[in-house]
Amino acid sequence: MSDPVFSRVAIIGLGLIGGSIATALHKRGLAATVVAFDQNRESLQLGKQSGIITEAADSIPAAVQDSDLIILAVPVLAVKAVLREIPATALITDVGSVKTTVIEDSREVYGLIPDCLVPGHPVAGSEKHGVTSANPDLFENHKVILTPVAETKPSAVERIRNLWRGLGATVVVMTVEHHDRILARTSHLPHLLAYALVDTLLSQDDGQEIFRYAAGGFRDFTRIAGSDPIMWRDIFLANGPAVLEILDDYQEKLEELRSMIDQGNVADLQRVLNQASQARDDYTQNDIEKIRGGS
Amino acid sequence: MSDPVFSRVAIIGLGLIGGSIATALHKRGLAATVVAFDQNRESLQLGKQSGIITEAADSIPAAVQDSDLIILAVPVLAVKAVLREIPATALITDVGSVKTTVIEDSREVYGLIPDCLVPGHPVAGSEKHGVTSANPDLFENHKVILTPVAETKPSAVERIRNLWRGLGATVVVMTVEHHDRILARTSHLPHLLAYALVDTLLSQDDGQEIFRYAAGGFRDFTRIAGSDPIMWRDIFLANGPAVLEILDDYQEKLEELRSMIDQGNVADLQRVLNQASQARDDYTQNDIEKIRGGS
Numbered sequence: 317m318s319d320p321v322f323s324r325v326a327i328i329g330l331g332l333i334g335g336s337i338a339t340a341l342h343k344r345g346l347a348a349t350v351v352a353f354d355q356n357r358e359s360l361q362l363g364k365q366s367g368i369i370t371e372a373a374d375s376i377p378a379a380v381q382d383s384d385l386i387i388l389a390v391p392v393l394a395v396k397a398v399l400r401e402i403p404a405t406a407l408i409t410d411v412g413s414v415k416t417t418v419i420e421d422s423r424e425v426y427g428l429i430p431d432c433l434v435p436g437h438p439v440a441g442s443e444k445h446g447v448t449s450a451n452p453d454l455f456e457n458h459k460v461i462l463t464p465v466a467e468t469k470p471s472a473v474e475r476i477r478n479l480w481r482g483l484g485a486t487v488v489v490m491t492v493e494h495h496d497r498i499l500a501r502t503s504h505l506p507h508l509l510a511y512a513l514v515d516t517l518l519s520q521d522d523g524q525e526i527f528r529y530a531a532g533g534f535r536d537f538t539r540i541a542g543s544d545p546i547m548w549r550d551i552f553l554a555n556g557p558a559v560l561e562i563l564d565d566y567q568e569k570l571e572e573l574r575s576m577i578d579q580g581n582v583a584d585l586q587r588v589l590n591q592a593s594q595a596r597d598d599y600t601q602n603d604i605e606k607i608r609g610g611s
Numbered sequence: 612m613s614d615p616v617f618s619r620v621a622i623i624g625l626g627l628i629g630g631s632i633a634t635a636l637h638k639r640g641l642a643a644t645v646v647a648f649d650q651n652r653e654s655l656q657l658g659k660q661s662g663i664i665t666e667a668a669d670s671i672p673a674a675v676q677d678s679d680l681i682i683l684a685v686p687v688l689a690v691k692a693v694l695r696e697i698p699a700t701a702l703i704t705d706v707g708s709v710k711t712t713v714i715e716d717s718r719e720v721y722g723l724i725p726d727c728l729v730p731g732h733p734v735a736g737s738e739k740h741g742v743t744s745a746n747p748d749l750f751e752n753h754k755v756i757l758t759p760v761a762e763t764k765p766s767a768v769e770r771i772r773n774l775w776r777g778l779g780a781t782v783v784v785m786t787v788e789h790h791d792r793i794l795a796r797t798s799h800l801p802h803l804l805a806y807a808l809v810d811t812l813l814s815q816d817d818g819q820e821i822f823r824y825a826a827g828g829f830r831d832f833t834r835i836a837g838s839d840p841i842m843w844r845d846i847f848l849a850n851g852p853a854v855l856e857i858l859d860d861y862q863e864k865l866e867e868l869r870s871m872i873d874q875g876n877v878a879d880l881q882r883v884l885n886q887a888s889q890a891r892d893d894y895t896q897n898d899i900e901k902i903r904g905g906s
Contacts, residue, residue, distance in 0.1 A: 439824055459823070459824065461824075498817070498820065498821065498824055499824070501812055501815065501821050501829075502812070502821050502824040502825060502828065502829040503824070503828040503829065504828075505808070506808060506828040506829050506831070506832055507828050508865075508868060509804055509808065509832075509865070510828075510831075510887075511868070511883065511884055511887045512861060512864045512865045512868055513800070513801060513804065513861065514887035514890060514891060515864055515883050515886060515887050516857070516860050516861045516864045517796055517797070518886065518887070518890050519860070519864075520796065520857075520860075522793070525793065526793065526796050526797050527890075528754070529734055529754065529793055529794070529797040529798070530797060533797065533798040533799075533801040533802050533805075533835055534796075534797040534798065534801050536801070536805075536831035536832070536834060536835055537801055537804075537831070538891045539831060540828055540831055541887045541888060541891050542888060542891045542892070543888070544888075545881060545884035545885045545887075545888045546881065546884075548884055549877065549880050549881045549884055552868075552872050552880060553872060553875055553877065553880070556872050556873070556875070559872060560869065560872060560873060562811070562815075563865075563869055565811050565814070565815075566807060566808065566811045567862070567865065567866075567869075569807045569810055569811045569814075570803075570804070570807045570858075570862065571862075573803060573806070573807055573847075574855065574858055574862075577847050577848060577851050577854060577855060578851065578855060580848055580851070582844065582848065585844050585847060585848070586840060586841065586844045588806065588810050589806055589840035589841075589843055589844055590840045591810060591813065592805075592806045592809035592810050592813070592836045592840075593836060593837060593838070593839075593840045595809060595813050595822075596809065596833045596836050596837045597837070
């Protein structure tokens with residue numbers, strides 16, 4: 317094995333993603349030392365005991381000191397408070413599902429966007445959460461989106477790109493705005509719809525019975541709604557404008573479908589279902605299988 | 612192997628469910644002969660060539676003649692036309708996801724509910740469809756719901772119960788109304804929401820791009836929307852009242868979530884997400900895993 321690319325990597329937030337990065341770095345020999353900090357001391361101890369991290373730090377400043385890479389893996393609305401404790405000298409990246417806020421936060425904390433900050437997002441969720449679900453292969457064959465801004469040093473982007481490639485991911489670069497709009501559509505809205513469904517069904521008289529018949533289609537929704545609630549609360553709020561924009565369109569579409577059912581409009585209903593089914597067949601068969609196989 | 616329970620089983624409609632029943636009957640030695648009819652001659656030929664069925668019939672009357680069990684596996688709004696061609700003398704069951712209509716249809720066709728008709732529903736969907744996806748183990752560890760009415764002979768229910776147990780399923784008996792309400796919630800509404808999402812995203816400028824980032828949560832929706840569109844069109848229309856009733860509640864809940872995001876209402880948003888996540892953990896962990904393993 318060649319020398320590790322990073323001598324000391326600091327991971328702030330040791331949940332599913334932070335823990336999976338830590339264990340993936342070890343497995344692939346990419347970091348000599350992996351130090352972590354988490355507000356939850358139990359997660360930190362579990363990470364240390366299981367050998368996922370080399371060192372458990374007592375504070376954020378202690379974790380980031382002398383680190384040549386700092387990875388923020390906390391819920392998106394917790395990023396600003398973390399940045400306040402980090403000098404913008406080392407290479408910094410994050411893993412949040414909203415990129416607008418990390419840019420705004422760093423402008424607020426540092427008075428500018430540091431050239432060593434590379435906003436990133438591994439599109440590799442799971443209904444599992446917590447460090448105990450850490451998986452060194454979580455990112456393999458998954459996409460990681462980087463959203464550098466004008467201020468970002470190209471060499472910093474290159475190092476983060478290599479980091480993710482080293483962990484088996486495919487790296488895609490796009491603007492902050494494009495990322496947040498795409499994610500609102502493909503991830504944030506679906507999660508919101510799933511939470512709304514589980515909550516609607518729970519408030520029925522037979523709330524508990526419904527879970528028994530989950531095989532009829534509901535199981536995919538419950539899987540989504542099993543994700544970390546605080547992480548998702550933050551995402552919905554941080555990406556509010558983009559989420560509400562696509563939610564508008566969704567509510568309108570749902571109202572249309574409702575009318576078709578109400579009026580027994582066979583032809584239009586079939587047209588819509590055909591379209592969705594066809595699109596799925598055309599564009600996704602291969603990708604989806606690949607994604608499912610890899611997750 | 613003991614003697615087959617049925618000497619001649621007629622399956623009307625040779626898609627995923629009809630084909631899976633046929634091949635499961637063979638595998639478990641439950642039927643001496645399995646004859647099928649399908650409007651789609653290609654499906655029928657494929658079924659015959661692959662050995663899934665013993666005989667391909669030219670018409671519904673030819674298929675059901677001398678059969679001691681008739682299984683209707685057609686889209687729910689096609690049931691009435693099929694019943695018109697079937698004398699209500701042999702044991703008859705169906706597999707539709709809506710049970711109100713099969714009862715109404717038989718009353719209309721026969722002038723009464725035949726005592727040998729046992730409405731049934733294997734809760735074992737798949738995004739795959741067509742006879743080429745037939746799977747002899749599709750029903751193993753899945754639930755099958757039977758909804759006999761006052762007129763149904765107990766001995767007929769018993770024979771259908773044994774049929775499904777023989778195919779590895781767990782049989783549950785409930786009323787027609789309860790079935791249709793439960794299924795509207797756990798299956799029909801989730802499918803409607805998934806179709807609405809795929810259709811909403813398709814009509815965006817970057818409609819095709821969204822499929823590339825499906826791993827973020829959207830993949831579970833596309834899987835649902837990959838189901839057979841005609842089957843689903845029929846289900847939504849046949850179970851319209853129950854679907855619209857739960858859709859009312861859903862739209863209201865979605866509007867509430869929308870306001871929470873719009874107003875940055877952290878506390879309420881977190882309460883709703885916690886509730887959904889908690890419920891999923893409490894009631895479903897084991898069941899869902901079992902169901903996923905079996906499907």
